[in-house]
Amino acid sequence: MRWNGQTLDSETPSTLPGLARLNNLVRSVQTPEFAGITFHEVLAKSALNHVPGASRTMPFAWTINPYRGCSHACVYCFARPTHAYLELDEGKDFDQQIVVKVNVAEVLGREVARRSWEHPSVALGTNTDPYQRAEGRYALMPGIVETLAGSGTPFSVLTKGSLLRRDLPLIARAAEVVPVSLAMSIAVYDDELQQSIEPGTPSTKARLATVTAVREAGLECQVFLMPILPLLTDSVEHLDRALGQAAAAGASSVVYSALHLKPGVKQWFMAWLSREHPELVSAYARIYAKGTYAPKEYREWLGERMRPLVRKHRLDRAAPSRVTGGVAPPGQPLGRLEVTRLPSFGPAGDTQPMLF
Numbered sequence: 146m147r148w149n150g151q152t153l154d155s156e157t158p159s160t161l162p163g164l165a166r167l168n169n170l171v172r173s174v175q176t177p178e179f180a181g182i183t184f185h186e187v188l189a190k191s192a193l194n195h196v197p198g199a200s201r202t203m204p205f206a207w208t209i210n211p212y213r214g215c216s217h218a219c220v221y222c223f224a225r226p227t228h229a230y231l232e233l234d235e236g237k238d239f240d241q242q243i244v245v246k247v248n249v250a251e252v253l254g255r256e257v258a259r260r261s262w263e264h265p266s267v268a269l270g271t272n273t274d275p276y277q278r279a280e281g282r283y284a285l286m287p288g289i290v291e292t293l294a295g296s297g298t299p300f301s302v303l304t305k306g307s308l309l310r311r312d313l314p315l316i317a318r319a320a321e322v323v324p325v326s327l328a329m330s331i332a333v334y335d336d337e338l339q340q341s342i343e344p345g346t347p348s349t350k351a352r353l354a355t356v357t358a359v360r361e362a363g364l365e366c367q368v369f370l371m372p373i374l375p376l377l378t379d380s381v382e383h384l385d386r387a388l389g390q391a392a393a394a395g396a397s398s399v400v401y402s403a404l405h406l407k408p409g410v411k412q413w414f415m416a417w418l419s420r421e422h423p424e425l426v427s428a429y430a431r432i433y434a435k436g437t438y439a440p441k442e443y444r445e446w447l448g449e450r451m452r453p454l455v456r457k458h459r460l461d462r463a464a465p466s467r468v469t470g471g472v473a474p475p476g477q478p479l480g481r482l483e484v485t486r487l488p489s490f491g492p493a494g495d496t497q498p499m500l501f
């Protein structure tokens with residue numbers, strides 16, 4: 146298998162009690178190239194996850210997450226609470242204890258070969274980032290892309306990882322046989338803030354260059370301008386600069402939404418805010434006083450601010466794919482989603498996505 150050739154720099158047999166209980170744990174590994182990070186290599190029993198109630202709340206019904214936890218370490222990451230299994234916490238452990246499904250492509254191959262598999266679209270990047278740094282070591286995505294395309298399964302990829310560029314030739318070939326949608330998540334266009342709130346991610350500049358590379362490979366590329374952070378990135382000046390840079394990079398369209406803070410994430414985010422922007426703590430406490438979502442009034446205000454800017458930068462041109470839920474390449478069936486806002490997620494009428 147692809148991961149058998151990995152050279153390990155050190156092995157730690159059972160660093161975490163919860164993980165050590167797993168009967169599919171192969172080993173836990175630390176290596177100098179990934180200082181502070183432990184990879185827990187597991188043999189996955191399944192690769193495809195079914196999303197319950199997808200037709201009502203999600204534009205996709207199936208997902209693949211080759212990794213759990215994410216070294217991109219975004220402070221606002223909505224997936225943090227999913228790490229609270231097996232005694233891992235949603236703070237530092239989410240950033241530093243990465244579960245790697247080393248056999249994901251092999252398992253996926255068996256799953257898509259079943260007669261019952263009807264080839265619905267599969268989404269990657271809905272929970273943790275498939276092109277996080279670990280992918281440079283484990284190279285799981287090429288096998289996943291080949292397996293999906295080879296079985297005739299459409300797919301979408303959402304990432305903050307410039308490592309996507311490595312696989313663009315392969316993905317471009319896949320797009321010749323199945324519908325494929327690519328999206329790059331770029332929320333912060335202020336380098337200091339970006340490094341502070343997304344400390345493990347490639348720079349905004351590197352991600353914009355990846356958007357350009359996607360377009361040069363002949364594929365559409367949507368930019369996810371989310372989350373928009375109240376009082377930090379919601380000024381006209383920042384949003385205009387963000388959309389201008391996305392457009393200049395070649396983005397096909399933009400989707401956006403305001404920050405939402407689930408329980409667990411909210412504590413982690415507020416601790417960061419207290420350290421980095423103490424002057425905003427009371428404002429955020431008010432904005433998110435009633436729970437996870439920014440108030441409807443704020444979201445409507447943000448929409449009014451965004452719409453003319455999106456039009457100005459001509460980022461409302463592409464239409465969403467009915468097949469993958471992402472941006473449709475030429476010739477692919479189009480859906481009826483409004484391109485600058487995601488379909489309704491969460492509470493009725495809400496536009497907060499369950500993506501990152």
Ligand code: SF4
Pocket residue numbers: 215216217218219221222223224272273274277305501
């Ligand atoms: S928001 Fe995305 S890229 Fe950032 S830590 Fe979460 S999964 Fe990783």
